[in-house]
Amino acid sequence: MPSYSRAAVTPSRSTTSSRTPTEASDRRAVPAPEQAREWLSLVLVDGLGPKRIAGLEERFASPIEWHGADDRTLRNCGLSDRHIEQLRRPDEERLARCLEWLSGERRWLITRDDALYPPLLKRIPDAPVALFVAGEPDTLVAPQIAIVGSRNATSGGLDHARSFAKTLARAGFVITSGLAEGVDGMAHAGCLDAGGATIAVAGTGLDQVYPARHRDLAGRIARSGALVSQFPPGIGPLKGNFPARNRIISGMSLGVLVVEAGIKSGSLITARLANEQGREVFAIPGSVHNPLSRGCHRLIRDGARLVETAGEVVEDLAPLARELAGEIENLLEPRPTGSPAGLEESGESPHMESDPEYEQLLQAVGFDPTPFDRIIERSQLTPAAVSSMLLMLELDGKVSAHAGGRYSRNA
Structure with a gap:
């Protein structure tokens, strides 16, 4: 049985491109x-x-x-x-x-030579050579948390998926899942309802939506997040595609949260892959009488972290998210050679005063609690960029998060 232990996630560096996420969306x-x-x-x-x-x-x-x-x-x-x-x-x-x-409009081929290729995914041994993407490609380099679970989830499981997704999105994380019915779909929807960015990894080519009933949801995801697939257009929902999809879900993410899962659930495959990739694995416990709790209970026995609130997930992943966000910032927008040295050593954040986009975002937040979508509207930045930057600002003590997905600037 696998043992789920904490492992540091350090993304690799690349110098293939110096474009920023905002610039990537423009060209x-x-x-x-x-x-x-x-x-x-x-x-x-x-x-x-x-x-x-x-x-x-x-x-x-x-x-x-x-x-x-x-x-x-x-x-x-x-x-x-x-x-x-x-x-x-x-x-x-x-x-x-x-x-x-x-x-077509807002469609991309993100190759392994591209600076927008997901940095954590690139580190796994079987990373795809390229990804087909519809939507916002900069979402791929933001700190991500995967939420997965049963397609036939209980009403309680669906509530958990929505609630955790909303809270994690408001904390600045991109929510990644597989567009399936049940927990996956509810996690995507909860994130979008909170004004966050979400990524759906498909087991088909992106010229089709599977399951078909999620066509409207896929459209919402593409507008404020991204649809991703390693499979080229024309590839249908073959059974063997979904384990490959699962390794991308876990490979792109800092951690995987399993909401509900039976003993033979595909979500346990995602959890196993996450463990092999050195990612964090979280599981929500449930009733001993609920067969869809047994997979989560097995994960917990094997070493996955038992969590009861989204705050526990944030507490565990925030340091890794900060590390990843810093790496990506350096990758996509390298600091000029003449920048003052020693800022990191003193604990101060070098981008707060020097980066115009962070100052633009701070001005958009203001000192009164401001809804996430209003911040996007004021700043004219992409949802993924705002999510990642707000997380950095919150970790640096520059902004505070409030109920209802609102943020305020600290004095």
């Missing part, structure tokens, strides 16, 4: 047409798993540099003749479907 994150084709050629190769992608990365500065290599070099990277043939001659119909989908 497409999709690579240039010729590079998009080369990345998609990798995505569309059947059976080109993480080991072979790693072989390409070891040999080349970027996986797409395979384009100029001969067959012998590609074989030395672990590719078979069938893989090489598919790279050289991709399925033009599937390729055209991908390019057509990417030509």
Whole structure:
């Protein structure tokens, strides 16, 4: 049985891009047409798993540099003749479907070379080579908490999913889940109702919504968060897709909260993957008479943290969120070489006085409790950026959170 123990999450650094999240929303994150084709050629190769992608990365500065290599070099990277043939001659119909989908409004291809690729996901050994994204791509680099659970949750479980999602969203976290019925859908909806940003990781291509009854919910998510999939357009809800989706949910997140789960629930797979990836695992206990509590009770016996309030989750993850937010800030908007040194050592936050977006956000908050959506409207920043920045400001003691998803500036 797995043992769920606390593990530090330190995101890796990259220097592939210096754009800020706001800038990313203003211009497409999709690579240039010729590079998009080369990345998609990798995505569309059947059976080109993480080991072979790693072989390409070891040999080349970027996986797409395979384009100029001969067959012998590609074989030395672990590719078979069938893989090489598919790279050289991709399925033009599937390729055209991908390019057509990417030509739509607010659609993106976030590759492993992109600064907006989720930093924690990039650290897992089987991270996808690229992600299809609809909505706000900067949401992917904000601190995330995954909320998962049963598709056939009880009314109490649904209430927990909504309540925890609302509180965690108001604390500045992005809520990540799988768009499924039950707990997943309620977590997405609760986050949106609180004015937060949420990410739905799909087990299909993003040209379709599964389950179909969540089409309206998917539309809401894309407007203030993101729909994400490793699967290209045209891929339906195949049974084998969902464990792969689950590893992305846990891989992008600082921690996973399991609300309700049966003994054979897919949520336990997500929890196991989270543990293997060094993420925090939380579980809400329930009645011994409720079969959907048994999975949570098993997780708790195996070492997952028992939580009764969302505040306990925030308390555990806030230090990791602060570390991640600092890493992302440095990644996306590096500090000028001449910036004063020693600010971190003194405990002061260097961005408060020097970053115009933080000052813009503080002005939008004001000294009276202000609703989250009003802050977004005043600041003209994206929901994901506001969530992440408010979390940093709260941790630095610059703002306070209030009931109803409101924030006020501290004197």
